[in-house]
Amino acid sequence: MIEKIWFDKHPAGILLWPLLWPLSRLFKRISEKRKSDFQNGIRPSYKADVPVIVVGNITAGGNGKTPMVVWLVEQLSKQGYKPGVVSRGYGGKAPNYPLLVTTSTPAEHCGDEPRLIHVRTGAPVAVDPVRSNAVKLLMEQGVDIVITDDGLQHYALQRDVEFVVVDGARRFGNQAYMPLGPLREGLERLNSVDFIVTNGGEPKSNELGFALHPDMAVNLKTGERKEVSSLGNLVAFAGIGHPPRFFSTLDELKADVIATHAFPDHQAYSLQDIEKIEQPNSQLIMTEKDAVKCDSFAKGNWWYVPVSANFSHADEQRILEKLNKVMEHYGSSTS
Incomplete structure (x- = not known):
């Protein structure tokens, strides 16, 4: 809902405006005061010996x-x-x-x-x-x-x-x-x-x-690489700042996606969490950011898509x- 208020002009924003606007002004003042304190030397800042x-x-x-x-x-x-x-x-x-x-x-x-x-x-x-x-x-x-x-x-x-x-x-x-x-x-x-x-x-x-250029899908268990479009019955999930971006990337790669699941950014996963979204005869596909949290308990049909700027x-x-x-x-x- 917050994302929709921020970026999609959701009507709930109008209803919540009397509550959120004062908090927004307070956040602005605190942010500006904190920055000013560092710039004016009121708060100390660290200068490294390297850039x-x-x-x-x-x-x-x-x-x-x-x-x-x-x-x-x-x-x-x-x-x-x-x-x-x-x-x-x-x-x-x-x-x-x-x-x-x-x-x-x-x-x-x-x-x-x-x-x-x-x-x-x-x-x-x-x-x-x-x-x-x-x-x-x-x-x-x-x-x-x-x-x-x-x-x-x-x-x-x-x-x-x-x-x-x-x-x-x-x-x-x-x-x-x-x-x-x-x-x-x-x-x-x-x-x-x-x-x-x-x-x-x-x-x-x-x-x-x-x-962001997506590469070939990588298997979490074996390191094998395959074209995303060659993988079938994919259940896609993402725990990043804006999960729809990942799902759109899969669409552009002509992935055979049968279901999508969005998790909160920085979601901590367990094997049980992932097994809940698996479907019979399916494969899982995730972001590289999700993969580094799942590689220790990954199954052989789990894949991730690395991207490069x-x-x-x-x-x-x-x-x-x-x-x-x-x-x-x-x-x-x-x-």
């Missing part, structure tokens, strides 16, 4: 930040740098912090997105609600540039480059602050970031656009030029 790149958004919900982080890690690695990734580990609770993610770290400790990033890229990933502690741990691992997955509003950590990821289809909804709308910060915040990148849709003149060559070069200049400022050079 820090923030990939975030000004709206709540999933916009495609994690594929953008993966793309940056891969591009920087190709340039000869040693990137690492910081996350607060939303959806997980570690036995201790900061936590350095490994391939055996369960998602319930580190969160699904940090585990996905590490498994996908092999880059060092550190998790801590206090992001400066995670940055310090990464620097001990020899990292020479840090990317934060989310954290645009985490002003306790100073940054050198800011990316805002925008859902190109849904944009900013009703443009109201939470909880009346999806905004964490006002639209004027876009004027101060280095790059506005849109996931899908048609980018505006001051934006760079990327598309693709930029035009011109936009890719524009981003890399900025990042290389920042690295030069810090005195780093490629190996």
Whole structure:
């Protein structure tokens, strides 16, 4: 219902307006005061010895930040740098912090997105609600540039480059602050970031656009790869910020989907949860983000679809030029 109020002008928004509008104004004031305190030195902020790149958004919900982080890690690695990734580990609770993610770290400790990033890229990933502690741990691992997955509003950590990821289809909804709308910060915040990148849709003149390119389906049990269209009787599910995006992708891939199930973002799964949605003689298909939470108890008929962010060559070069200049400022050079 909240999503429909924010993005689809649901009539319930009118009924709830007297309750949500005062809360929205309060959220705005608290958000602006907190940011001002960090900018004016009333609250302390941490400056790392290496460049820090923030990939975030000004709206709540999933916009495609994690594929953008993966793309940056891969591009920087190709340039000869040693990137690492910081996350607060939303959806997980570690036995201790900061936590350095490994391939055996369960998602319930580190969160699904940090585990996905590490498994996908092999880059060092550190998790801590206090992001400066995670940055310090990464620097001990020899990292020479840090990317934060989310954290645009985490002003306790100073940054050198800011990316805002925008859902190109849904944009900013009703443009109201939470909880009346999806905004964490006002639209004027876009004027101060280095790059506005849109996931899908048609980018505006001051934006760079990327598309999420789906790859072949991967079997969670065996690692076998197949074309999605070759898999039959698929039950699809997704626990991401906007599940319909995944289901639309499957339609575009001509998948034989017989049922779909949407779960809350960062849903923690058990085998029993998944078995409830299985159907006789069916196969399951899920997002890569869901797969990192299901691989420990996966069955042989479970598949996931990895996606990658693709930029035009011109936009890719524009981003890399900025990042290389920042690295030069810090005195780093490629190996």
